[in-house]
Amino acid sequence: MIKQERMKVVAQQSIARHIFELTVEGGLVDEMAEPGQFVHVRVADSFEPLLRRPISVASIDKENNRFTMIYRAEGRGTQILADKKAGDEIDVLGPLGHGFPVEQAEKKAFLIGGGIGVPPLYELAKQLNSRGIETVHILGFESKQAIFYEEQFKALGDTHIATVDGSHGTEGFVTHILNELPHDFDTYFSCGPTAMLEAVQWAYPQKKGFLSYEQRMGCGIGACFACVCRTTKSETDYIKVCSDGPVFPAGVVIS
Known part of the structure; x- marks a missing residue:
């Protein structure tokens, strides 16, 4: 089940050049199961930046209701996210997509x-x-x-x-x-x-x-068609990476 929740930042640190590890806490973790799913994070409480940022789930800790994201801070949105400190809250939508089987x-x-x-x-x-x-x-x-x-x-x-x-x-x-x-x-x-x-x-x-x-995404739930890709099924057959994927069997997606 997809949930939207304001989750508490537990810890954040830089772990490599431009790479950050962010751990958050909240009830949304109960819905996480498949490795390879992702979340859509609203990096600010204003409408600037407008779009959420898709970030993959690196680790799930159900015992403590926490999960960890690892992301690269290279654009304005992720640079704002990199400024979050323990005790701050961020708006998270997820878990999204289909993960690894x-x-x-x-x-x-x-x-x-x-x-x-x-x-x-x-x-x-x-x-x-x-x-x-x-x-x-x-x-x-x-x-x-x-x-x-x-x-x-x-x-x-x-x-x-x-x-x-x-x-x-x-x-x-x-x-x-x-x-x-x-x-x-x-x-x-x-x-x-x-x-x-x-x-x-x-x-x-x-x-x-x-x-x-x-893939670049807008909504993260399959509504905006920003992340469509062709498949090998036919010339007119398309999939949406956010909702049909992001994981697919080898040989399905035409790059």
Whole structure:
């Protein structure tokens, strides 16, 4: 069930260059279940900025009615959000969309993320681990200064890092790491830039995969049609990333 709630900010900190970790508390957490869902946050109590910001859910703590978001502060809205302090309140709508189907993994899963597409994979890894699924994490960042949650992922499974400039881990992209790893897994889950998702699908055409797409959104609930994408079903068939996704089986979305 989707809820709208003014949630209390519990903590916020910078965890990498332009990257913030924000934890909030409230009853809306009761509705969260699927890793890969997102929330729509109103960053100010005024009408400027007008639109909410879609932010993925990085971690769910139902015991304490809290969840954690990780986002990049690069525009005016997210920069306003980055100024929030413990004790402040923010208006949150969610949980939204369809997340990763954890039940599709059998024994071993690859989790492949790029940049700000990495956060939802953390909750996914936790839930897969709780089901006895071995997870391997392949994460890509621009540079060492942009890396976050490396140790948290390592605590959940084998973790590989790629940086574009080679300042940490493997130089290049996640695909450079994928080329070196054995294909001994049954399912992959990926979130990140469209070009990365396309490369991952190309690398594993015979594997079962699920991709989370990043798309500009207006309403977040499927009403404004700002995030439509074509599908492989027909030339006139479209899906809405916010309400039909953001997670789709590999091979469904035409980039």
